[in-house]
Amino acid sequence: MINLVSDTLTKPTPKMLEYMMSAEVGDDVFNEDPSVNALQNRVAEMFGKEAALFCPSGTMTNQIAIKINTKPLDDVICDIDSHIYQSETGGYAFNSGVAITLIQGSNGKVTANQVESSIKPGFDWQPISRLIVLENTCNKGGGSFYTLDEVKPIYDLCKNKGLKMHLDGARLFNALVETGESPQTWGSYFDTISVCMSKGLGAPVGSLLIGDKNMIKEARRFRKVMGGGMRQAGYLAAACDYALDHHVERLKEDNNRAKMIGEVLKSLPYVKTLKPVHTNIVIFQLQDDIKDLDFIEKLKAKGILAVPFGGNTIRFVTHLDISESMVEQTCKLLKEI
Numbered sequence: 377m378i379n380l381v382s383d384t385l386t387k388p389t390p391k392m393l394e395y396m397m398s399a400e401v402g403d404d405v406f407n408e409d410p411s412v413n414a415l416q417n418r419v420a421e422m423f424g425k426e427a428a429l430f431c432p433s434g435t436m437t438n439q440i441a442i443k444i445n446t447k448p449l450d451d452v453i454c455d456i457d458s459h460i461y462q463s464e465t466g467g468y469a470f471n472s473g474v475a476i477t478l479i480q481g482s483n484g485k486v487t488a489n490q491v492e493s494s495i496k497p498g499f500d501w502q503p504i505s506r507l508i509v510l511e512n513t514c515n516k517g518g519g520s521f522y523t524l525d526e527v528k529p530i531y532d533l534c535k536n537k538g539l540k541m542h543l544d545g546a547r548l549f550n551a552l553v554e555t556g557e558s559p560q561t562w563g564s565y566f567d568t569i570s571v572c573m574s575k576g577l578g579a580p581v582g583s584l585l586i587g588d589k590n591m592i593k594e595a596r597r598f599r600k601v602m603g604g605g606m607r608q609a610g611y612l613a614a615a616c617d618y619a620l621d622h623h624v625e626r627l628k629e630d631n632n633r634a635k636m637i638g639e640v641l642k643s644l645p646y647v648k649t650l651k652p653v654h655t656n657i658v659i660f661q662l663q664d665d666i667k668d669l670d671f672i673e674k675l676k677a678k679g680i681l682a683v684p685f686g687g688n689t690i691r692f693v694t695h696l697d698i699s700e701s702m703v704e705q706t707c708k709l710l711k712e713i
């Protein structure tokens with residue numbers, strides 16, 4: 377089976393497992409796991425920030441970010457397709473007691489003008505606009521990404537209006553291998569950044585929240601109250617460390633392979649629309665007379681696994697465990713349907 381369901385499906389490579397087994401560990405709730413501490417320092421430094429916090433998931437790092445950047449009755453601004461709105465169980469309301477203002481962006485991306493017109497004037501009866509969350513790459517936007525030139529005007533606006541900025545950078549490295557931009561410059565534009573290690577980078581578990589020392593100190597408390605304080609987590613941190621050493625550059629291959637699939641889909645009669653393919657995600661809409669679930673079954677019969685992604689669309693994601701020949705095979709099979 378060629379499994380294009382998600383880049384979260386990657387399994388640790390034998391070398392990663394070997395590296396994990398040799399990790400030095402301690403109790404991270406007492407701050408005594410050397411591998412976790414080393415990873416946190418490494419990632420903080422990479423983004424030019426003071427500190428970072430290792431968490432079990434990207435949902436947790438995003439939820440903690442919303443918590444430490446807001447107060448109850450504040451308002452968060454984001455694109456309507458954002459993971460924090462679509463895929464985190466409404467946690468912004470539950471964990472942080474905040475309202476949300478949604479922007480209908482373009483393939484998951486918003487502009488400074490759209491953000492500006494979403495800021496509330498501050499009447500007593502309104503939640504207070506406090507935080508903007510950008511996602512890079514945009515999952516539901518088909519893997520589209522922001523460049524720093526696009527983020528700069530949003531940053532200037534937020535600075536001017538006193539708004540905080542959080543980046544959901546679950547797949548940030550998939551964008552950075554395309555743009556050549558540095559994590560450090562990205563770090564300078566945001567109060568907090570979340571990055572996932574368990575997507576295309578291939579670690580089994582883990583995300584990091586990055587910010588200044590005081591915010592990360594507070595973040596530790598919220599990680600604990602969410603039940604995310606882990607003990608000998610150094611084995612997992614070691615996998616992330618290995619991924620940062622060996623699996624960042626190769627994300628370019630995933631992006632190129634997704635583009636290959638996109639090129640083939642473009643000309644196939646059952647495809648109604650295809651979102652521009654920029655990174656490792658391919659999203660296409662089927663012609664009206666074809667049902668997504670039927671199409672998924674047809675793919676399965678050919679040996680390809682994928683998920684329906686809403687609105688009669690299908691999503692493919694390329695990743696560490698999808699080889700060049702599997703992509704060639706996929707392209708061939710797609711033409712046979």
Ligand SMILES: *Cc1c(COP(=O)(O)O)cnc(C)c1O
Nearest residue numbers: 433434435436459511515544546
């Ligand atoms: C996967 C993902 C997350 C975090 O997901 P977890 O499964 O909780 O680690 C956050 N944001 C985006 C855009 C994602 O794709």
